[in-house]
Amino acid sequence: xxxxxxxxxxxxxxxxxxxxxxxxxxxxxxxxxxxxxxxxxxxxxxxxxxxxxxxxxxxxxxxxxxxxxxxxxxxxxxxxxxxxxxxxxxxxxxxxxxxxxxxxxxxxxxxxxxxxxxxxxxxxxxxxxxxxxxxxxxxxxxxxxxxxxxxxxxxxxxxxxxxxxxxxxxxxxxxxxxxxxxxxxxxxxxxxxxxxxxxxxxxxxxxxxxxxxxxxxxxxxxxxxxxxxxxxxxxxxxxxxxxxxxxxxxxxxxxxxxxxxxxx
Amino acid sequence: xxxxxxxxxxxxxxxxxxxxxxxxxxxxxxxxxxxxxxxxxxxxxxxxxxxxxxxxxxxxxxxxxxxxxxxxxxxxxxxxxxxxxxxxxxxxxxxxxxxxxxxxxxxxxxxxxxxxxxxxxxxxxxxxxxxxxxxxxxxxxxxxxxxxxxxxxxxxxxxxxxxxxxxxxxxxxxxxxxxxxxxxxxxxxxxxxxxxxxxxxxxxxxxxxxxxxxxxxxxxxxxxxxxxxxxxxxxxxxxxxxxxxxxxxxxxxxxxxxxxxxxx
DNA sequence: CGCTGCCTTGACACGCCTCAACGAGCGTGG
DNA sequence: CCACGCTCGTTGAGGCGTGTCAAGGCAGCG
Numbered sequence: 158x159x160x161x162x163x164x165x166x167x168x169x170x171x172x173x174x175x176x177x178x179x180x181x182x183x184x185x186x187x188x189x190x191x192x193x194x195x196x197x198x199x200x201x202x203x204x205x206x207x208x209x210x211x212x213x214x215x216x217x218x219x220x221x222x223x224x225x226x227x228x229x230x231x232x233x234x235x236x237x238x239x240x241x242x243x244x245x246x247x248x249x250x251x252x253x254x255x256x257x258x259x260x261x262x263x264x265x266x267x268x269x270x271x272x273x274x275x276x277x278x279x280x281x282x283x284x285x286x287x288x289x290x291x292x293x294x295x296x297x298x299x300x301x302x303x304x305x306x307x308x309x310x311x312x313x314x315x316x317x318x319x320x321x322x323x324x325x326x327x328x329x330x331x332x333x334x335x336x337x338x339x340x341x342x343x344x345x346x347x348x349x350x351x352x353x354x355x356x357x358x359x360x361x362x363x364x365x366x367x368x369x370x371x372x373x374x375x376x377x378x379x380x381x382x383x384x385x386x387x388x389x390x391x392x393x394x395x396x397x398x399x400x401x402x403x404x405x406x407x408x409x410x411x412x413x414x415x416x417x418x419x420x421x
Numbered sequence: 422x423x424x425x426x427x428x429x430x431x432x433x434x435x436x437x438x439x440x441x442x443x444x445x446x447x448x449x450x451x452x453x454x455x456x457x458x459x460x461x462x463x464x465x466x467x468x469x470x471x472x473x474x475x476x477x478x479x480x481x482x483x484x485x486x487x488x489x490x491x492x493x494x495x496x497x498x499x500x501x502x503x504x505x506x507x508x509x510x511x512x513x514x515x516x517x518x519x520x521x522x523x524x525x526x527x528x529x530x531x532x533x534x535x536x537x538x539x540x541x542x543x544x545x546x547x548x549x550x551x552x553x554x555x556x557x558x559x560x561x562x563x564x565x566x567x568x569x570x571x572x573x574x575x576x577x578x579x580x581x582x583x584x585x586x587x588x589x590x591x592x593x594x595x596x597x598x599x600x601x602x603x604x605x606x607x608x609x610x611x612x613x614x615x616x617x618x619x620x621x622x623x624x625x626x627x628x629x630x631x632x633x634x635x636x637x638x639x640x641x642x643x644x645x646x647x648x649x650x651x652x653x654x655x656x657x658x659x660x661x662x663x664x665x666x667x668x669x670x671x672x673x674x675x676x677x678x679x680x681x682x683x684x685x
Numbered sequence: 686c687g688c689t690g691c692c693t694t695g696a697c698a699c700g701c702c703t704c705a706a707c708g709a710g711c712g713t714g715g
Numbered sequence: 716c717c718a719c720g721c722t723c724g725t726t727g728a729g730g731c732g733t734g735t736c737a738a739g740g741c742a743g744c745g
Contacts, residue, residue: 248652300608344564388512
């Protein structure tokens with residue numbers, strides 16, 4: 158059985174059988190983490206690096222005034238804190254949203270990989286570069302996309318990422334977030350999240366009930382969000398879809414007709 | 422004479438003399454780039470990796486509707502596109518803001534470094550991790566800090582980063598940006614940037630004339646912005662400054678008394 | 686059964702945007 | 716040398732997107 162982690166690394170570099178052997182040996186030591194607990198806290202300097210095997214977690218920071226900003230979602234195969242192996246101290250916290258199964262990898266193991274398994278080192282680096290690309294796209298979303306498109310963009314991204322690890326169907330996935338958490342992700346208040354969500358429903362773009370997000374028209378949602386998955390560097394993308402005519406601004410949603418959210 | 426680049430890498434890992442020799446050999450081939458031209462464009466897959474030796478550049482993306490978001494400023498010692506060595510295609514563009522002097526490093530050289538100079542590889546990785554930390558902090562700023570604090574935070578960050586490469590005095594530095602570019606950085610309109618800037622001036626926190634930013638009270642600006650430089654991972658930071666009492670919200674600026682911006 | 690956490694709704698305030706006009710500085714060409 | 720045009724900064728008026736506060740509904744659960 159293949160492991161989401163090794164699977165993911167294969168994206169980043171060509172691994173040899175011995176690389177793979179080394180990796181599956183590493184992944185054997187797992188631990189459970191409870192929902193709503195912190196995996197790591199800002200300022201810590203843990204001796205192990207952690208990796209999500211199962212569950213959902215997020216990176217976040219809390220400001221002096223109590224405001225929280227979520228900066229990334231971590232899904233199976235994602236590293237929590239590769240940073241600490243290189244940087245030392247954590248500059249943000251990581252919280253488990255659901256119960257998680259994680260692997261703990263001693264720092265020395267990482268050092269060993271860096272020194273003696275250059276292809277694995279390359280793959281690890283690849284992981285952090287993809288994270289960085291995602292962060293850039295989130296920054297674009299926050300800075301220059303209105304709330305509805307920003308939320309749509311997030312949904313598109315999660316769909317693609319979760320599909321890549323077999324955790325989403327063609328058009329739906331579990332999204333165990335509260336509206337408040339969504340707000341802390343998008344830089345919005347929970348109240349406004351609620352209203353934007355209703356607008357997306359009214360447009361029959363998505364339905365979100367019982368922590369399940371169903372995208373009613375994937376193509377249309379992607380167009381609405383201006384979603385281009387290139388930043389996820391998943392490879393084998395469809396033709397670059399160059400659109401010569403500078404597409405006009407997508408119509409804003411107007412929250413006109415309230416729609417009941419019936420999940421089929 | 423030491424080079425800003427090698428200087429910076431020394432932060433990230435302990436280098437041997439031969440590492441350093443290899444690096445200074447690499448840095449010998451430089452090129453000039455004109456202000457306002459693109460160093461690299463989204464979608465390209467250049468054969469060289471570029472590194473800023475002198476000047477100011479920025480990462481940015483342009484949305485279909487023409488909006489631009491600047492996602493990072495690149496100062497001497499920063500890599501433009503280490504990405505492409507690992508990821509292949511650029512997922513964003515890089516533009517020169519001033520005239521720049523850059524080094525071009527063939528991809529194969531990077532590959533060679535990764536394979537045979539693990540300490541350098543580590544240092545390179547360190548660079549991208551610091552970039553990532555910066556990106557996270559920008560995301561926090563956009564999502565959860567009001568415009569005035571966000572701008573103050575950017576100024577604090579630039580001060581510290583530029584000081585680290587000897588391009589800033591104790592309290593001022595060149596900032597060759599227009600207000601529109603500042604707006605594209607902060608996710609604001611140029612008009613609003615103008616007003617926020619006036620508010621910061623009225624509070625006697627900064628002065629910004631002739632492309633020179635002078636911080637009138639560094640300590641107060643840092644407090645106002647809630648600036649904690651830990652995410653830059655520059656090391657040798659002052660005592661962690663743990664503030665036990667959950668500091669109350671800093672007063673918002675009210676743009677009351679207009680102030681003439683006299684740079685001394 | 687009554688809590689409690691989460692979603693929903695309305696009213697109102699405010700931050701920020703857009704549009705529009707004008708002014709200051711500066712390089713260029715007549 | 717001056718007139719012109721350009722870019723950039725500044726200001727005002729009005730509107731929209733989003734936040735805050737507050738109240739109520741609904742479902743899950745002990």
